[in-house]
Amino acid sequence: MRAQVFHGPGDLRDETVPVPDPGPGEVVLRVDAALTCGTDVKTLRRGHPVMIPHVPTVFGHEFAGRIAAVGAGVRGLREGDHAVAANSAPCRRCALCRAGRPNLCEDLLFVNGAYGEFIALPARLVAENLVTLDAATPAARAAFAEPLACAMLGVERAGVEHGQSVVVLGHGPLGCLLAMVAGARRARVILVGKRGWRLDRVRSLGIAEVIDATATDDLVADLRAATGGRGADVTIDATGRPEVWAQAIDAVGRGGRVVFFGGCAPGTTVSVDTRRAHYEELTLLGAFHHTPELIRRAVELLEANTIEPEGLITRRMGLGEVREALELMANGQALKVLIEP
Ligand SMILES: [Zn+2]
Ligand SMILES: [Zn+2]
Numbered sequence: 226m227r228a229q230v231f232h233g234p235g236d237l238r239d240e241t242v243p244v245p246d247p248g249p250g251e252v253v254l255r256v257d258a259a260l261t262c263g264t265d266v267k268t269l270r271r272g273h274p275v276m277i278p279h280v281p282t283v284f285g286h287e288f289a290g291r292i293a294a295v296g297a298g299v300r301g302l303r304e305g306d307h308a309v310a311a312n313s314a315p316c317r318r319c320a321l322c323r324a325g326r327p328n329l330c331e332d333l334l335f336v337n338g339a340y341g342e343f344i345a346l347p348a349r350l351v352a353e354n355l356v357t358l359d360a361a362t363p364a365a366r367a368a369f370a371e372p373l374a375c376a377m378l379g380v381e382r383a384g385v386e387h388g389q390s391v392v393v394l395g396h397g398p399l400g401c402l403l404a405m406v407a408g409a410r411r412a413r414v415i416l417v418g419k420r421g422w423r424l425d426r427v428r429s430l431g432i433a434e435v436i437d438a439t440a441t442d443d444l445v446a447d448l449r450a451a452t453g454g455r456g457a458d459v460t461i462d463a464t465g466r467p468e469v470w471a472q473a474i475d476a477v478g479r480g481g482r483v484v485f486f487g488g489c490a491p492g493t494t495v496s497v498d499t500r501r502a503h504y505e506e507l508t509l510l511g512a513f514h515h516t517p518e519l520i521r522r523a524v525e526l527l528e529a530n531t532i533e534p535e536g537l538i539t540r541r542m543g544l545g546e547v548r549e550a551l552e553l554m555a556n557g558q559a560l561k562v563l564i565e566p
Pocket of ligand 1: 262263264286287371372
């Protein structure tokens with residue numbers, strides 16, 4: 226089969242590799258749709274010790290397709306079933322798993338290989354994080370389950386409720402998914418981005434009120450003005466930039482919640498106004514990854530048309546064009562690229 230194989234930072238190769246055979250408990254999925262992700266761009270540039278501990282490996286981690294083969298001992302799944310899998314599975318045994326926080330599992334098993342015609346799913350992933358789909362659900366939509374579940378975790382951590390004001394900083398695909406999920410909870414959502422065709426595209430999708438951060442010299446004042454002078458009930462950073470984390474803290478109102486969704490570069494810090502943190506009872510929260518429960522709920526929202534993320538796909542390309550697709554992502558020329566192996 227054809228596959229895009231990651232050999233190390235900057236080294237992605239178009240190769241022919243054997244079609245995987247499922248071992249006991251495993252499933253092999255025919256990939257019908259894979260999506261590019263900002264994480265791919267970062268990983269290709271500098272590697273990723275957590276998501277990709279061993280090379281070479283087939284690259285890519287957002288995918289959906291049909292079950293091509295089932296290993297011994299797998300129950301309830303059949304060849305031909307449409308399915309989507311997350312890119313990781315928790316161990317269910319560590320302290321954090323037992324505490325009900327499997328997204329923080331100390332032994333998360335990561336799976337890569339979306340950019341190939343077939344992908345082998347290890348037994349733990351099959352048991353924890355493989356969800357079958359209605360045959361009518363387009364694979365391109367189902368492939369959003371993983372990033373959507375991450376966005377749902379962020380919104381859940383924020384405790385977003387009907388009628389609250391929610392500011393999402395960052396107009397990349399995850400900023401947009403966060404805005405969609407908060408909107409589905411009937412919050413008033415303001416999405417902050419930077420001028421350009423991507424922001425125009427996001428505006429045209431009508432998923433939130435949009436503010437152009439490059440059109441103001443005091444974004445925080447504008448956000449406070451837009452929220453009745455009080456500041457937002459919830460602010461969420463989806464940029465992974467420390468200066469934007471600081472804006473998220475500055476733009477939240479009394480009693481508000483700030484979610485640090487975007488991961489920043491190692492070694493960076495932000496400072497917190499101690500007076501505000503204390504007297505205004507600010508809640509500052511991290512949000513990382515997803516859980517098996519949220520993967521299932523993400524599939525439900527996608528299949529119920531509650532979340533319709535296809536507008537975030539700005540290009541469709543073939544398996545041989547993954548490198549080009551990731552360059553488009555890196556240069557801000559794509560939101561998400563759909564790869565159809
Ligand atoms: Zn991703
Ligand atoms: Zn665990």
